[in-house]
Amino acid sequence: MENNTKTKDIITINPTTGKELSAYQYMTDDVVKTTIEKSHDAFLKWKGQSFESRGKIIKTIGIELQKHKSELAELMTNEMGKLLKQSEQEVDLCTTICNYSADQASEFLKNETRELQDGKKGIITYAPIGVIYGIQPWNYPSYQVIRYTITNLMAGNSILLKHAANVTGTAKLLESIFEAAGLPKHLFSVLLINHDQSDLVVNHKLVRGITLTGSPKAGEIIGEKAGKALKKSVLELGSNDAYIVLDDADIELAVKTSVMGRIYNNGETCIAAKRFVVVEAVYETFKDEFVKAMKALKMGDPMASDTKLGPIAREDLRDTLHEQVQQSVKKGAKLLCGGEIPDGDGYFYPATVLEQVTPGQPAYDDELFGPVASLIKAKDEDDAMRIANDSRFGLGGGIFSKNEKQAIELAEKYFDTGMVFINAFGTAYPNMPFGGVKDSGFGREHGGFGMKEFVNIKSIMVG
Known part of the structure; x- marks a missing residue:
């Protein structure tokens, strides 16, 4: 785990005791830019892989999550205070998402053929678009990450993550779990950055989609920035159900x-x-x-x-x-x-x-x-x-x-x-759509719908 005694840009605190857990340093702007470029390069190779090849790695991520279940669950509890048994349930849900996505992606994203009015043939394809940037909250430190990363990896995209500062340790552990599962390097990258650097990511030409789970206020800010940059966004915001x-x-x-x-x-x-x-x-x-x-x-x-x-x-x-x-x-x-x-x-x-x-x-x-x-x-x-x-x-x-x-x-x-x-x-x-309306945001995750949020739905007309 990273620790820098000179600079403590991010300090994680155990909410049960109020005591410091770990300290982390922000990346430099140059490192952020290089990370985005490497993510894009990794995408160019990954997008050509078959669903079967991607699925094997995604299922291995599910296996690695179980191998690290105790470590991950304890870290989540220490970083944000949820009951340990609920942290363990969260890890199990993450593995279920991996297995479901790996098994179903080829069905959800398979080509469709339609007969056109003039007797010609139409083909609809779902092509990955590139680097997807996720800004995620602390309340489900692993699930929130897995929810958008796994579906988008199965779709053929690459992933950047800005996690909530108070669960930075969980973000870094997930990064190592993905690596241990054999996910090609730079397909999943954790960004330790501030808000100004986040704007740099949103506006970077190689970043193609933005997904945020957070407060309505955060949704307004990120939605506006994504819209100004003409980038597709998915916003899962708060509620008072x-x-x-x-x-x-x-x-x-x-x-x-x-x-x-x-x-x-x-x-x-x-x-x-x-x-x-x-x-x-x-x-x-x-x-x-x-x-x-x-x-x-x-x-x-x-x-x-x-x-x-x-x-x-x-x-x-x-x-x-x-x-x-x-x-x-x-x-x-x-x-x-x-x-x-x-x-x-x-x-x-x-x-x-x-x-x-x-x-x-x-x-x-x-x-x-x-x-x-x-x-x-x-x-x-x-x-x-x-x-x-x-x-x-x-x-x-x-x-x-x-x-x-x-x-x-x-x-x-x-x-x-x-x-x-x-x-x-x-x-x-995993098999039911997740998302809301009004100030609770827009877009859907899970149920196959999440896999189609950040793909190019392409029409091919054959004469």
């Missing part, structure tokens, strides 16, 4: 699933359940059981097997979350549990539940990135759906109802989001 509890819901299931949906990954998930819109008929019953379950969660060392809630990833993020809670209470929300920063080391924040949450409060309008739940009472099903869609975001959402047919219809016709879970909570499935 609503989970609707209807009057015929299995309340026990709804409570159990909602708690998990709110506190999984310490609540730091873009697609987490955040607003719980409960119809009046079952509101009090749900509230009592939900608050009781949230109060019972054990907060502590994420390495311990009995811990249910670890720390927030950074001190500034905890401060922001607490300020959002305080502002919501100031504007009329009622605190049912939690809401206080505990004494001691680390950046812990307790499971918190707010009710009387209304428009104008951060708990209603904004994304609360941490274990804070907003309870909102709805008159009936129609009112619940209105409240769920009353958001500038549109990533995911959920419905609890024993009437599966009706729930599917609500999800299909009325929920204005990219993803909907029915009587369940989940994060990502």
Whole structure:
């Protein structure tokens, strides 16, 4: 692991203890430019490889991830505070993505033949375009990287990564895992750079696509820069997903699933359940059981097997979350549990539940990135759906109802989001598209759709 005692441009901190883990130095501009050029040269060789040849290496990456599972999982937990068992689950998901992408790419990207109106033949091909630049967040330090790299490598592109500074160690370990798997050199390169240097990458003529997972503000900035440079971009941004509890819901299931949906990954998930819109008929019953379950969660060392809630990833993020809670209470929300920063080391924040949450409060309008739940009472099903869609975001959402047919219809016709879970909570499935609408961004990953985001869909007409 890199360590420079003279210059500490990047310092990683263990959020459980507040202590320094490692220090890293930014690359020079010349090194960044050389890295881009080498990435492009590697692409020129890689794009000619068959799906079978690419797939063998991608599956080997999945194998290497498992070989390094303990090391990688512990590093992720140390760098951003997620429960160790959830870090291990993340590594398993990454391997699944490798295997799925390797097996399915040839089907998703195979040539298509169409008969033209004048009797001629049309051929549609999906050609890789080149160097893809990914700017990724810290909350899923391995998955966020694997999600865009593997599909694009299978499509024939090469990859640059600017990871969140606080998970730099994970980025560098992934780079070594890719190398150990036999991925040709320079096809996957980690850039240790600042924001100004990132602009250099976006504007470089050899970089052909930009993908960002981050906040809506970051999406605005990167989307504008990519658009000005006339480069295709995919933006997966934040959300404040609503989970609707209807009057015929299995309340026990709804409570159990909602708690998990709110506190999984310490609540730091873009697609987490955040607003719980409960119809009046079952509101009090749900509230009592939900608050009781949230109060019972054990907060502590994420390495311990009995811990249910670890720390927030950074001190500034905890401060922001607490300020959002305080502002919501100031504007009329009622605190049912939690809401206080505990004494001691680390950046812990307790499971918190707010009710009387209304428009104008951060708990209603904004994304609360941490274990804070907003309870909102709805008159009936129609009112619940209105409240769920009353958001500038549109990533995911959920419905609890024993009437599966009706729930599917609500999800299909009325929920204005990219993803909907029915009587369940989940994060990502390799064979289902992932992405949102409105301020949650645009473009899709997974399900084969991600492989077609950064390819040249080429029309060939044969006379």
